[in-house]
Every structure is written in C-alpha cells, then in structure tokens.
Amino acid sequence: MDFLTLIQVFDSTVRLSTPLLLACLAGLFSERAGIFDIGLEGKMLMAAFFSAAIASVTGSVWLGLLAGIAASMVLAGLHGLASITFRGNQLISGVAINFLAAGMTVLIAQDWFRQGGRTPSLIGGGRFGGLEFPGAIGPADAEATGRPVSELIAGTNPLHQVYSDLISGHSILVYVAFLAVPATWWVLFRTRFGLRLRAVGENPAAVDTSGVSVVGLRYAAVAICGLLCGIAGAYLATALQAGFVKDMTAGRGFIALAALIFAKWRPWQAMWACLLFGFLQAIALRYQNIDVGGVVIPVQVMDALPYILTVVILAGFVGKAIPPRAGGEPYVKER
Amino acid sequence: MTLLKSLMGAAAAMALSAGAALAEPALIFDLGGKFDKSFNEAAFTGAQRWADETGGSFREIELQSEAQREQALRRFAEAGANPIITMGFAMADPLSNVAPDYPDTKFVVVDVTWIAGDNIRQIGFAEHEGSYLVGMLAAMASKSGTVGFVGGMDVPLIRHFGCGYAQGVKSVSPDAKIIANMTGTTPAAWNDPVKGSELTKAQISQGADVVYAAAGGTGVGVLQTAADEGILSIGVDSNQNHLHPGKVLTSMLKRVDVAVYDAMKAGGEVETGVFVLGLAEDGVGYALDDNNAALISPEMKAAVDAAREQIISGELKVTSYYENDSCPVLDF
Numbered sequence: 150m151d152f153l154t155l156i157q158v159f160d161s162t163v164r165l166s167t168p169l170l171l172a173c174l175a176g177l178f179s180e181r182a183g184i185f186d187i188g189l190e191g192k193m194l195m196a197a198f199f200s201a202a203i204a205s206v207t208g209s210v211w212l213g214l215l216a217g218i219a220a221s222m223v224l225a226g227l228h229g230l231a232s233i234t235f236r237g238n239q240l241i242s243g244v245a246i247n248f249l250a251a252g253m254t255v256l257i258a259q260d261w262f263r264q265g266g267r268t269p270s271l272i273g274g275g276r277f278g279g280l281e282f283p284g285a286i287g288p289a290d291a292e293a294t295g296r297p298v299s300e301l302i303a304g305t306n307p308l309h310q311v312y313s314d315l316i317s318g319h320s321i322l323v324y325v326a327f328l329a330v331p332a333t334w335w336v337l338f339r340t341r342f343g344l345r346l347r348a349v350g351e352n353p354a355a356v357d358t359s360g361v362s363v364v365g366l367r368y369a370a371v372a373i374c375g376l377l378c379g380i381a382g383a384y385l386a387t388a389l390q391a392g393f394v395k396d397m398t399a400g401r402g403f404i405a406l407a408a409l410i411f412a413k414w415r416p417w418q419a420m421w422a423c424l425l426f427g428f429l430q431a432i433a434l435r436y437q438n439i440d441v442g443g444v445v446i447p448v449q450v451m452d453a454l455p456y457i458l459t460v461v462i463l464a465g466f467v468g469k470a471i472p473p474r475a476g477g478e479p480y481v482k483e484r
Numbered sequence: 485m486t487l488l489k490s491l492m493g494a495a496a497a498m499a500l501s502a503g504a505a506l507a508e509p510a511l512i513f514d515l516g517g518k519f520d521k522s523f524n525e526a527a528f529t530g531a532q533r534w535a536d537e538t539g540g541s542f543r544e545i546e547l548q549s550e551a552q553r554e555q556a557l558r559r560f561a562e563a564g565a566n567p568i569i570t571m572g573f574a575m576a577d578p579l580s581n582v583a584p585d586y587p588d589t590k591f592v593v594v595d596v597t598w599i600a601g602d603n604i605r606q607i608g609f610a611e612h613e614g615s616y617l618v619g620m621l622a623a624m625a626s627k628s629g630t631v632g633f634v635g636g637m638d639v640p641l642i643r644h645f646g647c648g649y650a651q652g653v654k655s656v657s658p659d660a661k662i663i664a665n666m667t668g669t670t671p672a673a674w675n676d677p678v679k680g681s682e683l684t685k686a687q688i689s690q691g692a693d694v695v696y697a698a699a700g701g702t703g704v705g706v707l708q709t710a711a712d713e714g715i716l717s718i719g720v721d722s723n724q725n726h727l728h729p730g731k732v733l734t735s736m737l738k739r740v741d742v743a744v745y746d747a748m749k750a751g752g753e754v755e756t757g758v759f760v761l762g763l764a765e766d767g768v769g770y771a772l773d774d775n776n777a778a779l780i781s782p783e784m785k786a787a788v789d790a791a792r793e794q795i796i797s798g799e800l801k802v803t804s805y806y807e808n809d810s811c812p813v814l815d816f
Contacts, residue, residue, distance in 0.1 A: 157689040161682055265519020270708070270727070291714070298713075300628075390677055391708050394701060395517070399676055434665070434679065435686045449669060 152307055156314050158431050163319060164389065166427030167326045168193065168381045168398075172405035173412070173419045174326075174333050175377035181337065181414060182370030183350035183475040185239045188228055188246030189378055190402025196221040196382025198254040201268040201393035202261065204275040210387050213275070217386070218379030224250065225375025233367045236479030247402075255395045268386075268393040277320040277388035285317030320388035322380060329377065333416040346370055350473035353480040363480045378402075407459035413470045426455040509534075509748045510543040510565035512556050514572035516636075516674040516700035518546050522721040523700055523740060527571050527594065529722070530741030534748040542748065550671070553578040561586040566752040567605070568592070569744055573641050574671075579604065590754050592747040594740055595641060597758050607743045608760040611641070611736070612648025613795050614768030615696075616802045617788050618718050618736045619652020621770065622694040623660050624784045625716055625733050630661040632692035634683050634706050636699035637673040638666035638816070640805060645698040645720070645736075647811035648802055654813045655791070662814055663687045667702050677705025684709040684717075694718065694733060707732060716779065725775040733779050735771040743767070764796045 172189045179186040196217035204213025224246050231242040255266035262268055281287040286305065291298045302313050337343035346366055348356045353363045385401075386393045408426055412418035433451035462470050511531050513524045531542050543565055545556050557578055560568045567590040570579060576596045583591050583601040590603050597608035622631045631653055635642040646664050653660050665683045667673035680702035684695055688709075695710050696718040697703035703720060704727070710717035711728035719725065719735035743761065747754050761767020770788065772780060794800035805811055 154689075157686070160689075161686060165682065265517060265525075267519065288714070385678065389681060390705060391712075394675065394677055394704070396675070397678065399672065399678065431682070434682045452668075 153303055153310060154435075156310055158428070158435055160314050161431035161434065162424060162428040163315065163323060164427075165430045166423045167319075167323045168385050168389075168401050169405045169408055169426055170326045170420060170423040171322075171329065171377050171381035171384065172402055173408045173423050174329055174416065175374040175381070176406055176409045177333065177414060177416060177419055178337075178346070178370045178377070179374035180409065180476055181350045181473055182346050182367050183353060183473055183478065183480070184229070184232055184367055184371055184374075185243065185477045186228065186371075186374060187240060187243035187403075187406060188224065188250075189374075189405055190398050190400070191243075191247035191250030192221040192224045192375060192378035193382040193385065193402050194247075194250040194254055194396070194398045195224055196379040197386035197397055198258060198268070198382075198393045200379075200383035201271060201386040202258070204387050205262075205269045205271050205392065208274050210271075210275055210277055213387055214380070214383045217383035218376055221379030221382060222372060222375035225371045225378070229368050229371040232479060233364055233371070236481065239477055239479075251396060254393070258393065258395075266395045271387060271391040275387070276391055277322060277384075279318040280321050280324070282312070282317035284312070286313040287318055320384065322384040322388050325380065326384075327420070330416050330420045337416065342369075347473075349480075350475055353475050357480070357482065367480070404455050407455050410470050410472075411459055411462050413468070414473065425458075429454050507564050507566040507752060508540060508542055509751065510545075510560040510563075510568045511744070512553075512560070512568070512570045512575070513544065513546045514574065514674075515547055515549075515671040518544070520674070520701040521704055521724060521727065522719075523738070524571055526722045526738065526740035527569070527744045530744035531569075531748060533741065534745050538749075540748075550574070554582055557582040557591075558585075561589050566590055567747055567750075567754050569594070569747055571595070571740075573639065590752060590756065592744075592754060594743055597760060601756075603756055605747060605754055605756045606758045607747075608758070609738050609740075609767050610760060610762030610804075611645050611738060611768060612651070612802045612804050613763045614736045614738065614770065615645050615648030615698075616652035616655070616795070617763075617770045617792060618696060618734055619649040619654075620656050620788050620791060621652075621734055621780065621784055622649070622696060622716075622718060623653040623656035624781075624787065625779065626657075626660070626694045628691045628693045629657060629659065630663065630691035630693065632684070632687035632690075632695035633662060633664040634680060634687070634695060634697045634699050634703070635664065635666040636668075636702055637671060638669050640809065642666065642698055643811065643816055644805040645696075646816065647805040647814055649696050649698075650811060650814035651802055652791075656787075661691070663690055663692055664814060664816060666816070667699055674700035674702060676702050677708070680705030681709040685713070688713050688715060696720070696736070698736070719771070723771040723773065725771050725773055729775040730778065732776060734776055737769045737771050739767050739769075762795075763792055 199220035200213040200217030203216035204210045228242050231237040232239040258266045286301045349366045357363050408422040411422040433448050516524050518524050518528050569592040571594050573595045575593050576599050580599045583604050592605040594607045597606045633646045650662050667679050684706045693715045697706035698720045707717045711731035716733040718733050721738045724735045725732045
C-alpha cells in the first residue's frame with residue numbers, strides 16, 4: 150500500500166466516520182445524563198428524510214438541515230416524554246422510535262413525492278458541497294487544467310497530498326462533527342452545566358437535593374442528542390448522498406452505540422472509536438478480501454469487526470466499560 | 485331444502501366464476517424494491533404499460549424479507565391470480581416448491597432458467613452480451629485506461645454481468661485495467677447507495693474514469709458520485725441515461741419490461757418453458773438517446789454495432805460466467 154492509497158483510505162475513513170461520530174456524541178450526552186438511547190438510528194433516519202425532503206422542495210440545503218434537526222428533536226422530545234416525564238422503559242421507547250422512523254419516512258416520502266419512498270435527487274444548492282481550503286487541489290483546479298483531481302493530487306508532494314485530499318474538500322458538516330468533539334469535552338468537563346449533567350447520570354438524587362432540576366437537565370441532554378442526530382442524518386442525505394432512500398442509515402446508529410461503549414462514554418475516545426470503525430469500513434470497501442501473510446480475510450469479517458470489538462470490550466478483556474450509574478432508570482423524587 | 489340447496493349451489497358457482505373472471509396477473513418485486521430505478525422498476529414499467537393499454541389491473545407486492553417469498557407466491561396463487569410474475573434469481577427455490585401445488589396457475593420468473601416445472605415460464609437474459617457492448621463503449625470512452633465495475637450482491641448473476649463487461653473492455657484495449665468491486669454479500673447490497681458511493685470514490689482514486697454499476701438501488705449512489713466527480717458511469721437494466729444527462733455514458737438495457745409486458749398480455753395462456761433473450765431477440769442492448777448522444781461518437785457506435793452483428797451471427801462469442809463459474813479475463 151503506497152502513501153497515496155493510505156491517504157485515500159483515510160479520506161474515506163473521515164467521510165464514513167462523520168455520521169458515526171455525530172451519532173456517538175449524541176448518545177454520549179443522552180447516556181451521560183442517564184437516558185439510554187437506542188433510538189439514534191431512528192432519529193438519524195428521520196432527519197435524513199426531512200433534510201432531503203425540505204432541501205429538494207425549497208432548494209436550500211440549510212433549510213433542509215434545520216428541518217432535519219427539527220424532525221430529530223421531535224423524536225428526541227418523544228423519547229424524553231416517554232422516559233423522563235412518564236418514566237417509561239428507555240429501551241422500549243428507543244426501539245419504538247426506530248420502528249416509527251423506519252415506517253414513517255417511507256410512508257411520508259411515498260405520499261409526498263410518489264417515487265417509491267425516496268426523495269427526488271438533490272441538485273445544486275440542495276446539497277452540501279465540499280469545502281475547498283486555500284491552496285488545496287480541488288475540482289476548480291481540475292477544471293482549469295482539464296485533468297482529473299486524482300491525477301493532480303498524485304502529482305504533488307506528500308504534504309500537499311495530505312492537505313488536499315485528507316484535510317480539505319469535505320463538507321462543512323464533517324468539520325462541525327470533529328469540532329464537536331472538543332466542544333463536547335469542554336461542555337461536559339469544564340462547565341457547570343456539564344458537571345450537573347454528568348451528576349444526573351450518576352446520582353440524580355444528589356442533584357435534586359442541591360436544588361437543580363433533574364427533569365430539566367435530562368430534557369436538555371435529550372435535546373442536544375436530537376440536535377446532533379439531526380446533523381448526522383442531514384449529513385447522510387444531503388452531503389454524502391443526494392437524497393433520501395429507505396433505510397439509508399443502514400445500522401449506523403447501532404455502530405455509533407457500539408463506539409460509545411467502546412469509548413467508555415468519553416468524548417475523545419469516542420472520536421477514536423468512530424475513526425477506527427470508519428477505518429474498518431473504508432478498508433472493507435477498498436479491499437474486498439485482504440491477504441494477510443497467506444491467510445485471506447473475507448470482507449464479511451471486516452464488516453463484523455465493530456460488533457466483535459464491542460463484545461470483546463463488554464466482556465471486560467480491555468478494561469471494564471462501566472455505564473453511568475443511573476442510566477436506564479427514571480428518576481422518582483419520592484417513593 | 486332443495487331450493488336452498490340450489491340457491492347455495494348457484495351462489496357457489498357464481499363465486500367460482502367471479503373468481504375465474506377476476507384472474508388478474510400478479511407481480512412480485514424482489515428485495516431491491518419497486519422503485520430501484522433499475523431491475524424491478526423495469527418490471528413495473530412493463531406491467532404499467534400493459535395496464536394502461538388494456539385497462540386491466542394487476543396485483544403487486546414488494547418483498548421485505550427472504551421469508552416472504554414463498555408466502556407471497558402462495559397468497560397470490562390462492563387468490564387466483566394468473567399468471568404470477570416473479571422477479572429475481574432468489575425466487576428459484578420458493579417457486580420450485582410452490583409451483584407444483586398450483587398446476588392450473590402459470591408462473592413467470594425472470595432471471596431463472598434452471599428449475600423444473602410444466603407451469604413455469606422461465607426468462608433469462610444474455611446479460612454478458614449486453615455487458616460486452618457497454619464494456620467496449622467504456623474502454624473507448626476511457627482516457628485513463630482504467631475502468632470500474634460495481635456489483636450489487638456477490639452472486640453468479642452479477643459476476644456474469646462483470647465478466648461480459650470485462651471481455652468487452654479487453655476486446656478494445658487489451659491492456660486496460662478493470663477494478664471490480666461487489667457491494668456486499670447480503671440482499672441489503674441491492675439498496676446501499678452510500679456504500680456504492682464510497683466504492684465509486686475508491687475506484688476513481690485508483691484511476692477509473694468509467695464505472696459500470698450492476699447493483700440495483702445501490703447503483704443510484706454510484707451514478708451520483710460519478711456525476712459529482714466528473715467521470716462517466718454506465719447504468720443497468722432500465723435506461724438510466726436521464727438520471728444525470730451527459731454524465732451517464734450509456735445503460736445496459738435488459739428488457740425486463742418487455743418480458744413482463746408480454747407475459748401479462750398473454751395472460752393465463754402464457755407459453756411455458758425456458759426462454760433466453762439475447763442481442764438477437766433485443767432482450768439486451770445498450771441505450772442511446774438524447775441524454776448521451778454527445779458522449780457516443782459515430783466511430784464508437786459503428787464499432788459496437790459491428791460487434792453486435794458479430795455476436796448475433798455467432799462470429800464473436802462472449803464467454804458466459806456460468807459456463808465454468810469463472811471469468812477468463814477477470815478475477816473476482
């Protein structure tokens with residue numbers, strides 16, 4: 150594998166990791182506040198649909214993004230209502246949201262666009278384009294010289310290759326996702342809000358005693374979760390793809406959950422876990438079967454690795470993954 | 485009592501004849517879904533044409549899982565639908581289980597040619613011949629000398645497509661490099677445009693400048709990415725040239741719509757047996773319309789049409805992947 154190939158695989162990794170990372174951080178906020186959320190998948194799917202639908206109707210991807218975030222936050226609110234206000238089972242509520250999203254998106258899409266549960270293809274301003282950094286080689290240079298981008302990049306020095314291929318040229322949401330990691334760390338570990346949020350996930354009674362609203366904090370966490378899932382869904386439908394197709398999240402919400410456990414509910418580790426899982430996917434896409442010293446690893450193994458790694462972590466082989474103590478339990482003030 | 489008996493008998497007879505009169509055709513779509521812009525959509529187009537022309541109606545179902553195949557077949561057969569048209573190679577086993585139980589119902593299956601049954605019309609296509617032609621076009625349109633192939637689920641049928649394509653490419657430029665990738669090994673591979681997109685990007689970064697997608701709904705992502713990145717793509721099954729005008733080199737046509745239309749037109753009297761539609765029968769071909777007219781030069785068209793004549797006359801033989809489960813010019 151030469152250097153340029155490696156860069157290209159990393160480039161693909163970044164693209165594939167972004168939705169995982171956003172969903173993973175979404176889950177991090179929610180679960181740190183004591184609300185387990187397996188509805189990440191459903192929220193992403195709903196956001197993917199509404200962002201594509203609104204972007205195709207209005208022609209503006211930004212309105213689409215807002216609509217996607219709104220749709221995701223409605224589902225998040227539903228999850229909050231069921232599991233915070235009505236103290237329902239958080240897992241069941243999450244499963245319900247996944248089912249609801251899988252069915253509703255196709256139903257609404259079919260009724261609205263009559264294209265068999267998909268939205269029309271987005272064109273022009275209906276999509277997030279790549280952000281070209283100054284000095285990087287991009288489509289504009291390719292047009293000017295009349296040669297393909299890959300050829301231009303291959304002809305430059307390694308540092309410039311990294312800059313042009315790996316760092317520049319992604320959609321703005323990719324940079325948002327990676328900036329969200331330090332932001333999440335700062336909010337959770339350096340602000341009063343973050344301290345309280347973590348406390349609510351560990352010992353809500355103590356938070357309540359000090360006069361802070363447990364319900365309010367948990368709703369705030371669920372809302373942030375909805376916001377991040379909304380961005381993740383919009384990224385899938387309007388940046389990676391040009392439109393919504395049914396079930397387009399394809400299990401990414403669950404891989405994000407696996408990454409969250411793998412990272413033991415910590416933001417920086419979450420980023421590395423998502424990058425690792427994205428890297429595995431990128432490798433699986435680039436090389437169908439990998440030959441490691443005479444042994445051929447079939448592509449299915451690569452696809453299954455995120456789950457296998459999570460099981461290994463859960464089994465306690467690589468340190469123990471301890472979830473927030475009050476996770477999954479509705480808070481009751483007085484029994 | 486006798487009156488009641490005869491009344492009931494009459495009612496039963498009426499119900500029976502009503503059932504017979506209502507024998508409408510049924511269409512079972514494969515897992516890619518009715519609107520995959522490709523294989524299944526072609527079947528729907530054919531059925532819709534029949535319905536528009538005759539004013540008739542047909543029943544349909546989109547399968548959601550493997551388990552529904554036999555169930556759907558039986559339900560339509562019990563309901564008296566005739567003929568029952570099914571799509572895709574995966575229907576072979578369910579169909580060979582169900583068909584003998586309903587000897588009076590005619591079944592039609594597309595992409596299956598190897599099962600037994602007197603009441604089954606099996607329609608196969610010589611996809612390798614059509615793929616050979618688009619492979620030639622790909623090689624002639626490619627500037628880099630590298631072309632790509634993105635398959636859907638890794639099954640012999642898709643390798644069959646890829647093999648014909650590779651032979652076509654090699655016939656024009658023997659040194660050309662062909663990058664072949666499969667999307668996956670489960671039926672989900674027919675509907676994963678994000679993965680199709682990434683595969684295309686990976687192939688582009690390896691130098692491919694024409695990519696042929698034989699991947700059902702996944703192909704939508706392949707064509708999209710190819711258009712975004714400024715390379716050419718080749719559609720499959722339906723004419724997909726209109727999806728990105730000027731960016732889709734051509735489409736490998738597989739006239740599933742004609743096969744379905746003909747079966748529905750024949751109704752319950754449809755002829756059974758095995759039918760393989762190739763270039764000679766216009767069952768496969770390449771698409772040329774306003775959207776890609778500028779991409780296909782007269783020389784390219786002349787070369788491909790000459791090859792088409794040669795294949796029809798038997799002068800030129802395209803090796804089928806099925807012959808010995810391997811491709812002479814491409815390793816998968």
